[in-house]
Amino acid sequence: MKPSLLVLIPLKDASRASVETAFDVVYAPDAAQRTAAIATHGETIRAVLTNGTTGLTAAEIDRMPQLEFVSALGAGYENLAVDHARSRDLVLVNGAGTNDHCVADHAFALLLAVVRDVPQLDQATRKGAWRDTLPMHPNVSGKRLGIVGLGNIGEKVARRGAGFDMEIGYHNRKPREGSPLRYFDSVQGLAQWCDFLVVATPGGAGTRHLIDKAVLDALGPDGFVVNVSRGSVVDTAALADALAAGAIAGAGLDVYEGEPHPPEALLTLRNVVLTPHVGGRSPEAITASVDNFLANARRHFAGEAVLTPI
Numbered sequence: 001m002k003p004s005l006l007v008l009i010p011l012k013d014a015s016r017a018s019v020e021t022a023f024d025v026v027y028a029p030d031a032a033q034r035t036a037a038i039a040t041h042g043e044t045i046r047a048v049l050t051n052g053t054t055g056l057t058a059a060e061i062d063r064m065p066q067l068e069f070v071s072a073l074g075a076g077y078e079n080l081a082v083d084h085a086r087s088r089d090l091v092l093v094n095g096a097g098t099n100d101h102c103v104a105d106h107a108f109a110l111l112l113a114v115v116r117d118v119p120q121l122d123q124a125t126r127k128g129a130w131r132d133t134l135p136m137h138p139n140v141s142g143k144r145l146g147i148v149g150l151g152n153i154g155e156k157v158a159r160r161g162a163g164f165d166m167e168i169g170y171h172n173r174k175p176r177e178g179s180p181l182r183y184f185d186s187v188q189g190l191a192q193w194c195d196f197l198v199v200a201t202p203g204g205a206g207t208r209h210l211i212d213k214a215v216l217d218a219l220g221p222d223g224f225v226v227n228v229s230r231g232s233v234v235d236t237a238a239l240a241d242a243l244a245a246g247a248i249a250g251a252g253l254d255v256y257e258g259e260p261h262p263p264e265a266l267l268t269l270r271n272v273v274l275t276p277h278v279g280g281r282s283p284e285a286i287t288a289s290v291d292n293f294l295a296n297a298r299r300h301f302a303g304e305a306v307l308t309p310i
Contacts (some may be wrong), residue, residue, distance in 0.1 A: 003046040003301060006064075008034055008054050009073060015290045022294055023047065038063050047071070049293060052203065052273050055079025060178065061088060069104040069300050073289050074099060075153070077310055078203040078230060092127070093296040097152055099285035103158035106279035107198050107228045110252030113239075114273045115140050115196070115224055138222075141165050148187055148210070149201030149229065157198050169193055171304055181226030187211065191218040196226065203230025213238040216248050224250045226278045231256040240265035243272055254279040 001273045005023035007016075019025060030038035036043075040061055046238050047069040049055050056070060058081040070085055072094040074256045085092055092100065099225040113119060117137045147154045150170040158168050158181060169182040171190045177181075184190035187210060191197050197219055201207050211225065211234040219225060225248060227234050241268070242248045250271040256263055259277060286307055 004041065005047045005049060005297075006037060006045045008048065008050040009276070011121070012286070015118055019049070022297060025201040026099060032121075035172060040299045042139050047297060049073060050080065052066065052076025052078050052080070055081070056085075057081055058084035061085055061090070069093075069297060071293050071296060072310070076203060076230065078232075080310075082310060091257070091300050091306060093293075093300075093306045093308050094310050095289040095292050096308045098288040098292050099150045099280035099282075100156050102282045102285040103153045103228050103279045105251075107153075107157050107200065107226055108160050109271055110189060110228070110275065111196055111198065111224065112140055112228045112249040114226070114252040114271070115198065119273055120270055134213060140196070143167075143195040144169065146170065146184070146190040146197045148190065148197065148199045148233075150181070151200065151202075152177065153228070154198075154200040157200060164309060169178075184222070186219045187215050191215045192220075195222065196224050199225065199227040199229045199233055201229050201233060203232050206300055209234045209235040211236075211239070212236060213242070216242040219248050221246055222253070226258075228254045231259055235265060236263045236265065240269070243269050288306070 002022065002024045004026065004028045005019065006028060008028055010029040011019065014226065025082045026037050026041045028034045037250045042063040044066060045064045046066050048056055048067065049071050051073045059083060061067060061084055067090060069091045070080065072080060074095045077094050082092060115138060121134065141164045143166055145166040145168045147157055147168065147170040148170050154170065161168050169184055169190055171187050199211060201210065213235065216238055239251060240263065243251060253277045255277050262274055264276065292308060296308060299306050
């Protein structure tokens with residue numbers, strides 16, 4: 001008999017079919033279905049598949065007495081009640097490494113789009129404008145790239161930056177052992193040094209509003225910020241004020257506070273490029289994430305160590 005799995009996130013047909021080969025699936029990808037599914041099936045659920053945004057609460061864990069395995073499909077797990085899950089001796093895994101290249105690609109797509117003003121130029125061209133009537137925009141190549149969070153994704157952003165002949169610095173809580181890149185012990189110091197600030201740090205309480213007014217002021221009127229981490233890391237009100245006042249030159253955001261609704265204060269600004277939290281989504285990344293989940297699950301239920309523990 002296959003173990004019972006509660007799926008709390010939307011899955012495409014192919015992904016869902018793959019998961020159903022290994023589990024008896026209870027599919028509850030929205031809030032109403034989630035509440036009903038836990039009430040109806042909570043006593044028998046042995047595994048949960050979620051993601052960092054959707055999470056899993058301590059109260060929900062307590063309604064599933066047979067629960068033993070929880071997986072976040074992507075790398076993030078900020079809304080998963082980790083401490084409570086560990087108090088229950090649950091096995092926790094994530095999708096670390098499965099979509100890093102996709103997120104790093106998207107970070108650079110946002111950087112290029114906002115610095116080179118690609119969306120606005122596209123609209124102007126469709127309206128018949130020619131280059132002589134439009135403002136010029138700076139190079140990306142040869143500039144200083146600051147990375148907040150030199151984890152797996154941040155490291156891949158750095159590699160892409162090297163391909164653009166960029167000077168690269170980073171901020172972590174502590175220097176990354178063996179990294180040849182320049183380390184800054186504060187985000188504000190990094191922002192003051194760089195031209196472009198790419199945010200790739202984990203979300204959660206520890207990084208909430210890490211990018212605040214002081215950091216944006218340090219970045220300055222010629223600086224750009226790109227966020228591919230979590231919306232909570234950037235102070236939206238401070239960012240909107242900085243963009244509107246010209247305190248920074250522009251922003252590219254794949255994530256924002258209040259998802260799935262983009263902040264109203266940003267929607268009328270021409271110097272911001274927005275995408276709907278798709279940085280880690282591609283056919284290749286989703287397939288790799290699902291495959292990683294299934295590999296972890298097979299190992300757990302066979303009594304073996306999992307591959308990507310939290």
